[in-house]
Amino acid sequence: MDYRKSPQHYIDRYRYRYRLDYLLIFGEASQEEIATIHHTLTMFCDMSGQQIGSEKSRIWFSKATPAHLRQLAISVFNAQPARGSEVYLGSPITLGKSTDFSPLVDKIDGKLQHWASSMLSQAGKLTLIKAVIEPTMLFAMQTASIPSTTLKLIQSKVRKFFWGKGNERRMPLVSWKSITVPKQQGGLGLKDLLKFQQTLSMKCLWAIASEENSLWVQVVKAKYLQRNTIWSATRTTRCTPLWRAIVAAKPLLRDNVTWLIGNGKTCRAMGQPWHDLWLQYEPTNAAQRKVVVADLVQEQGRGWDCQKLIQLLGFHGALYLAIVLPEGPSLSHREDRLIFKAQNNGQFSIKAAYRFLVQRDNHMHNTPLFPEELYRLIWKTNYVLPRARVFLWRAIREALPVDQVISSRLSKPPKGCPLCGETDETGVHVLFKCANAQPIWRISQFDLTTTGLPDTMGQLLSYLAREIGEQNWPIMVSVLWSWWKDRCKTVYEGTRTNPTRTLGAANYWLTTLQKSNLCNKVARGAAQAQQQNQGLLQTISCWVDASWVHTSSGGCGKAYVLYNEDGSLMQYQMMVGEASSPYHAELLSLKEAVRTVHAMGISRCDFYTDCMLLHDILSGSSSPEAVDWWTYGDTLEWILEWNRHKHFKCLHVNRDQNQLADKLSKFARTRGISTVDFTFPTICVPLM
Incomplete structure (x- = not known):
């Protein structure tokens, strides 16, 4: 700062750089309060160079405010009285009626109407709902309690948008309550607005x-x-x-x-x-x-x-x-x-509380959980189009627009398959057993015979996944999706089916996805190679692991493997004990290893664990608040003990690199072996 210049110079220089917008002031309805607020605002405007936007300013009065004070405030501040529909930073000021949230409903309805004209797929609609609609509702719910009638109205608009095609309204084939459960339980993971509030x-x-x-x-x-x-x-x-x-x-x-x-x-x-x-x-x-x-x-x-x-x-x-x-x-x-209690670390989180409400509701209504195998195949397998994932989900939920589903919803007699004339057109029939679908599977690399297959889509896909292997699953999904598209064109546009064209389109989509993920795959492979080709250890190392099973006694197996500087096996030990959680078992295993190494007179040692949480806590990158609340005290006491060993380090490794300790801990737990302790000073065992 140049002290030769006056303070007024810097006031004038920075006068318009910092602006104060959207100010909310609370005060008592009295002449003294009005005068004080006006004087304060006048001083601020003189010092900052800003001015009050009277045309944008509003005054809210309580019901008990006398008429003469209302007129005084309006004349002093030159502002108009607020109406019931006024908002502040996107949130209504006056709350209590459904009409107060009309701007929120209109805003969401406008977005949905605009997106509906874009002819999006259901996967695209799902993404927009999660990325735009749900954050908008979250922002509004954080500052107000929205009436249930308004939430139900918004949910009905979102449901029509998800199931409709353009501005055309179509019949929902899965209940909205089933859609709003997590993907692991057979839904799509959309938020239930009532539960979220x-x-x-x-x-x-x-x-x-x-x-x-x-x-x-x-x-x-x-x-x-x-x-x-x-x-x-x-x-x-x-x-x-x-x-x-x-x-x-x-x-x-x-x-x-x-x-x-x-x-x-x-x-x-x-x-x-x-x-x-x-x-x-x-x-x-x-x-x-x-x-x-x-x-x-x-x-x-x-x-x-x-x-x-x-x-x-x-x-x-x-x-x-x-x-x-x-x-x-x-x-x-x-x-x-x-x-x-619904969160392992004992801290309240919105995610854990919402998950608790969903599980509580499912338990009360005896909703069956989605099989873990199908959940993984649909949502976790690589090289699958997002729209194909939603298509598989609909197929398993018996929500494809086939004759049997439509006729049962409308209580009409079935018309049969429009391609082959079979009386029962189910999802399994359309995708596998139809006379037009069988040539595709015969000339494909699977050489699949469609006789003797299960009658439900969930059982059928689980069976095929076991038969063809997980590495061939993306190819299977691409063929299913390609055939479904060709079948719809044949039914609604009158085109002829072509098995070669169907398989060619499936191969094109799969190849495109593989090329788009090639860069990430190469980067991951390089990182793994660099991690596996590390140099020899320069100090004594101890590899620690634990195996825990949820039983009434919380049985666990603990093990550690101790190596010398040159990689030779010094000692290993496995034990059986009790723990309250997987983290607690890992903690007890590391404590036993540290005490043993310290008793052997070793002052410098590197301890390797595949428990990321344990490593983060001991290294200081994570707070003890993140651990299981029932082991919180044990963790704090152990941190004090760990810090006394200044030359001991805790390093994190992948589970694949810690296979020996992992197998020993599982062996101890399953066989019930309490203690095994051997020392081999001359036998060399590879670290990886």
Whole structure:
């Protein structure tokens, strides 16, 4: 800065560089408040050089504002009173009625009408819905509780767009509820807007229940929770729609949270989910609301303070806690944490909460899960056109527009196959058993005979995948998609089928996809070759792995393999134990290996693990908050122990490079071998 120039020079220089737009000011409807706001804005305009856009400014008045104050504010600020349809940053200001969200409905309807004229495929429509419509709804739902009637109206418009062709309306062949479930369960992964709004309400409820220290939480507590906890709060006659939505989400979140007691200074002793009978003990006065768990424990942290416990919870409540937790909560230096049980790390996330609501609804309605094999074949196989994936999904869901499906939907007698005259035109018949489809499969590389095939498309595709192998699956899909296109042209345009043309088109699509993915394939191959051709290790190395199975006891197998600097095998060990999760098993295996190496007098060692989460936590690139909440304490204690070994490193490798430790841990778990320990100082075993 040139100090010879006056401060006014820099004010004038940067006056128009920084602009303040979309300012929202709250104030009391009084003459003093109007004068203060006007004076402040005038000072800001004089200093910054900006001016108030009166034609764009609006004033919202409460219902109790007197008429003379309304006229005073309008004349002072030279702004018009706001109407009910006004928006701020894309969100309605006045909320409560379905008409308040008419701009949102019109915006989405305009996008859908524009896209409908583009003659998109269903794969393209699916992409646009996920990339544009759902983020638009998410933005609106984050600041308002949209009425269910509005959400259902938007969902109906999206459904018509997905199933229609251009502006032509067509009959949906799969229920929208089935489409909005995850792909693993047979849907397309679109969001159910009603469930998603419940998820966002659960997020707000979580922020209040976890004692989050943010401004909006403090405002809500001051207005609605002066005499109640969040779990006992109810709706009032004058509450906002957002608060009604938060209160309605209590049953969804209440049974899926629990307090993990640390120092006991955050979790309140009454009205908080830290034991099973917490719902029966709500605070009745301000003194009880201030009592925390740490107040019920003796000063030395050695058991309950029975007098305080009985005084607060009564004899029966104190007796229950004395039986369940006879030694009291084990207080530590860590802070109390509210745990979300539906997420492994205990942290609330919108993704985990929405997944919980979907699974809960499917369980209540006994919706069968989509077979994992079919899910992988449809959505995870390489070199398959996106529109062909949606086509396969429709075929498995019996949603292709064939005669049997259409006649059953319209309750009309079937007309049969228009190509061969068979009475039952099903998806299996059209794609495999039709007289016009059989020549294609005979001259293809599969040489497939269509007799004796399963009658349902799901069973048929699973059977073919096992017979032809996963490497030939993209070719099979290309042939299916090409034949379906030719069949539709024959039925609706009168063209003749040509097996050679069908196979040629299938080969063209497959070749095009393979060429487009060639660059990525070469890059991945080069990275793998570089990783496998690493130089010899310069220090002692220990390769660690664990095998875990979900049982009542959480059985796991642990193993480590210790190599010398020259790659010779020094020692290996495998053990059987118990763990609460796969991560916990990996952690216990590494702890055992580190303690053994330290006991052998080795001061410098590199530990290799294929558990990315464990590596990230020990290297400091990931927080311990990401681990399973029931092993959170073990992880923190282990980090302190690990940091004492300054010359020990934790490195990550692929599972293929850690095969020996992987096989030993699985062998220990399946055979129940507790300990095997051999030392081979002269035998050389390759590292890879």
